[in-house]
Amino acid sequence: MKELTLKSHRFRKERESEWRKLEDILTRAEASSAKALTDDEIIALPVLYRSALSSLSVARAISLDQSLIAYLESLCTRAYFFVYGTRTTFLKRIIAFFARDWPAAARELWLETAIAVALTILGAVVAYVLTMRDSTWFYSFVSPLLADGRGPAASAEELRGTLFSEEASGLSIFATFLFTHNAQVALLAFALGFVFCLPAAYLVLYNGMMLGAFIAVFASKGLGFEFGGWVLIHGTTELYAIALSGAAGFRIGWTLAFPGNLSRVEAMSAAGRKAAIVMTGVVIMLGVAGALEGVGRQLINDTGFRYAIAALAMLLWLVYLYVPREDSGG
Amino acid sequence: MSTADTQARPAVAHVGREPYATERVRELITPEGIDLQLRLAEVSERATAFLIDGAIIIGVLAGMTLLAFLTMFSVGRSSIELTAIIWMLVSFFLRNFYFMAFELTPKGATPGKRAMGLRVATRNGEPLGFDAIFARNAMRELELFLPLSFLFIYGREAGGWGALAGLVWCAIFVFFPLFNRDRLRVGDFVAGTWVIRSPKRALELDLAAGERASSVVITQAEADVYGVRELSVLEDVLRRKDPATVQAVAVRIRGKIKRAKAQGETDQAFLEAYYLALRARLEARMLFGHKRRDKHDKA
Numbered sequence: 001m002k003e004l005t006l007k008s009h010r011f012r013k014e015r016e017s018e019w020r021k022l023e024d025i026l027t028r029a030e031a032s033s034a035k036a037l038t039d040d041e042i043i044a045l046p047v048l049y050r051s052a053l054s055s056l057s058v059a060r061a062i063s064l065d066q067s068l069i070a071y072l073e074s075l076c077t078r079a080y081f082f083v084y085g086t087r088t089t090f091l092k093r094i095i096a097f098f099a100r101d102w103p104a105a106a107r108e109l110w111l112e113t114a115i116a117v118a119l120t121i122l123g124a125v126v127a128y129v130l131t132m133r134d135s136t137w138f139y140s141f142v143s144p145l146l147a148d149g150r151g152p153a154a155s156a157e158e159l160r161g162t163l164f165s166e167e168a169s170g171l172s173i174f175a176t177f178l179f180t181h182n183a184q185v186a187l188l189a190f191a192l193g194f195v196f197c198l199p200a201a202y203l204v205l206y207n208g209m210m211l212g213a214f215i216a217v218f219a220s221k222g223l224g225f226e227f228g229g230w231v232l233i234h235g236t237t238e239l240y241a242i243a244l245s246g247a248a249g250f251r252i253g254w255t256l257a258f259p260g261n262l263s264r265v266e267a268m269s270a271a272g273r274k275a276a277i278v279m280t281g282v283v284i285m286l287g288v289a290g291a292l293e294g295v296g297r298q299l300i301n302d303t304g305f306r307y308a309i310a311a312l313a314m315l316l317w318l319v320y321l322y323v324p325r326e327d328s329g330g
Numbered sequence: 331m332s333t334a335d336t337q338a339r340p341a342v343a344h345v346g347r348e349p350y351a352t353e354r355v356r357e358l359i360t361p362e363g364i365d366l367q368l369r370l371a372e373v374s375e376r377a378t379a380f381l382i383d384g385a386i387i388i389g390v391l392a393g394m395t396l397l398a399f400l401t402m403f404s405v406g407r408s409s410i411e412l413t414a415i416i417w418m419l420v421s422f423f424l425r426n427f428y429f430m431a432f433e434l435t436p437k438g439a440t441p442g443k444r445a446m447g448l449r450v451a452t453r454n455g456e457p458l459g460f461d462a463i464f465a466r467n468a469m470r471e472l473e474l475f476l477p478l479s480f481l482f483i484y485g486r487e488a489g490g491w492g493a494l495a496g497l498v499w500c501a502i503f504v505f506f507p508l509f510n511r512d513r514l515r516v517g518d519f520v521a522g523t524w525v526i527r528s529p530k531r532a533l534e535l536d537l538a539a540g541e542r543a544s545s546v547v548i549t550q551a552e553a554d555v556y557g558v559r560e561l562s563v564l565e566d567v568l569r570r571k572d573p574a575t576v577q578a579v580a581v582r583i584r585g586k587i588k589r590a591k592a593q594g595e596t597d598q599a600f601l602e603a604y605y606l607a608l609r610a611r612l613e614a615r616m617l618f619g620h621k622r623r624d625k626h627d628k629a
Binding site: 057067071080190269 | 358360361362364366367368411414415418419421422425426436437438449451452453455457458459460461462464465466468469470471472475476516519520521522523526528529530531532533534536537538539558561562565569606609610612613616617
């Protein structure tokens with residue numbers, strides 16, 4: 001019964017050098033990127049990968065050497081993820097994101113966005129009406145920390161003082177803080193959407209309520225117009241970004257509850273990725289809003305100018321996100 | 331009864347794999363038509379990887395803070411603004427983009443995952459895009475940071491029942507991976523990804539390479555005692571070369587095939603010869619279409 005050499009051993013000896021070559025190329029490619037490879041190696045990689053796959057298939061059929069099969073499985077898996085991995089460069093991905101992916105995803109979530117905007121406005125109107133009737137309602141909507149003395153008890157002069165600043169120091173710290181804080185809240189609103197939309201809806205609604213309560217306080221002292229300029233210079237960008245993050249949360253929460261024609265697992269991953277693109281955009285928008293709020297608002301003390309910037313920003317976002325473009329076929 | 335029995339014993343056994351591991355094996359058919367048989371990461375491995383990453387993040391933050399204080403003391407108050415901005419941005423980006431940035435690399439893994447031999451992959455085999463990576467990591471807000479802030483901040487304000495309700499709510503997300511068979515956390519579920527084992531394996535020596543030196547002769551009848559499962563156990567024993575185990579296994583096999591220890595025959599040499607004979611026999615039968623699973627498989 002003794003064969004001179006096992007077939008599986010001869011097979012391994014014949015193919016081993018190819019495997020080692022593939023392993024070497026992969027190790028270098030994984031360490032940095034495809035740029036570390038020569039042209040010859042890049043051409044050889046898919047060929048070596050297919051040959052390793054065929055080796056794996058043969059080894060499973062003829063060899064009982066488990067360490068060999070485990071080696072080939074690991075090698076083929078690594079090669080698979082490299083060969084079929086993302087081939088575009090980082091720069092191209094960023095261009096594709098701004099040129100196509102972000103607006104397309106935002107357009108697809110138009111209904112959720114509309115609902116989130118409506119919830120914000122609803123919250124603002126309700127809080128406004130309640131606070132106008134009975135100013136103690138203000139304290140139900142705004143925490144004392146956030147109010148920072150700007151309550152119904154403050155005089156018109158004090159309130160005016162908070163709207164127009166003279167000094168200009170520490171602006172960039174303020175802007176950075178606002179950006180990181182708001183982005184964190186937006187990410188939380190998105191993640192909370194997973195729980196069947198409800199916490200995200202609450203956050204969006206509450207965001208509107210705070211706004212409404214503040215408007216009521218300032219309006220009752222005859223500062224409504226000035227407050228509008230103060231809040232909207234960054235608010236159009238920021239409020240819209242928060243609404244978008246709520247919309248992204250709604251999309252995943254709604255899909256979890258009603259997956260539609262796909263299986264729940266498939267529907268969730270499609271919705272999650274779409275929402276993630278919108279959320280990436282939200283983080284960028286909040287960066288812009290932080291700059292407008294922290295720097296722009298402190299330097300620009302003219303209410304009319306503030307309104308102009310607010311309107312311009314809103315217009316730019318709407319045009320950028322919703323005006324259809326030629327290459328947005330998908 | 332009988333259908334249940336046949337189901338419990340699949341026609342094609344997973345060769346040379348520990349029996350407990352097969353329930354974590356997932357099919358991934360490449361476009362070339364080969365099943366790569368991915369293995370999912372264990373929850374324990376992922377937890378370890380996460381602890382490593384967490385330690386790195388906290389370490390960098392602590393270093394940053396120390397550096398910020400040192401700059402403030404040496405340069406003076408004029409640097410406070412810049413230092414504060416840098417500190418805030420770094421902590422924000424570490425918290426939110428540490429995982430994303432590393433998972434975007436060709437290895438698809440953070441340093442912790444790399445150390446554990448794991449990587450992130452999409453469940454359907456597509457390339458792992460930025461959107462999926464963002465989605466799976468943004469969900470950490472829900473799974474990790476919300477429970478943490480609840481434990482340390484809101485829990486105290488909420489009072490007894492409120493705190494309990496909050497803890498239960500958080501526990502649902504923290505322990506989510508334990509309640510589904512693919513070990514998905516909420517982020518994986520939302521992004522369509524999973525975490526698989528992707529260890530770098532070295533090609534080990536073929537145990538069949540040293541055959542010509544052997545003087546021990548094993549007959550076909552002696553080799554017919556065992557099946558594939560026993561062969562893979564024997565392979566492990568031979569690769570580990572632990573003297574006590576080698577001796578115990580040699581005694582066991584000699585007893586099974588009723589063969590006395592020959593003059594001058596070492597246990598290691600006997601096992602090597604037996605491994606070779608058994609593998610030759612089983613591989614020959616496999617070529618004729620029969621893969622003998624284990625010693626109970628009489629066909």
